[in-house]
Amino acid sequence: MSSTMVTDETTFIDRRNTLGAVDGPGRERRQFANSYNELSPDAAELARAIDTYKLSHRRRFINFEEMLSIFKSLGYSR
Template sequence: MSQGLETPTESNVDLPTEAFVERRNYAVQHRSPICERRQFANSHEELSPDAAELGQAVDEYKLHHRRRFITHEETLRIIKSLGYHK
């Protein structure tokens, strides 16, 4: 039926030894994917103890919930979890 077309065989097709390179293989990488880069990693040093506690609680919340930014409701929830009330 199809004249002039060859079916691929091992002799006429160069196949790579690995068809797909998995670049997301975390075991091979030099650093762990769980480790996040923190913009303000040591910014709590100059804060008052209460503000440093709040900053640490916010950072822990963000890491635990895998969130870079949090809403005002989440901030309020964190503040209340530290024992503050209106």
Template sequence: MATQLENEAPFIERRGNSSRAPIARERRQFANSHDALSPDARELASAIDQYKLEHRRRFITYEEMHSIITSLGYRKV
């Protein structure tokens, strides 16, 4: 009686060493997502992206977002 492992296809290694290594660059999930924004929204989005890069954060807290917004000069009226 054949076991489950004998019936499965062999593992194929697809991570071969390529002599043409890709150029190291930052991988952005949404590279052009700021294009359709208003100028003010684009400024905020860019400031948040810059904060994330400087602090090596993928996600930020509301407190961090608040500090970014106030650093841009926005105040509660």
């Protein structure tokens, strides 16, 4: 009884685009999009403060307590 081993001659093709890697390997992939152009100056300041908080605390989403602390750090008072 003879056994025949069939091998697949296809090779692995790496489809990742290395030519367009302008950001380098150290860039964090979850960068926030800069959509502050459409916002009023006050709203843009709030958006930057929230993004800064999220980056410094390594949080993708924040809760209401954290958002309130950001508001207060910007000078909000009731």
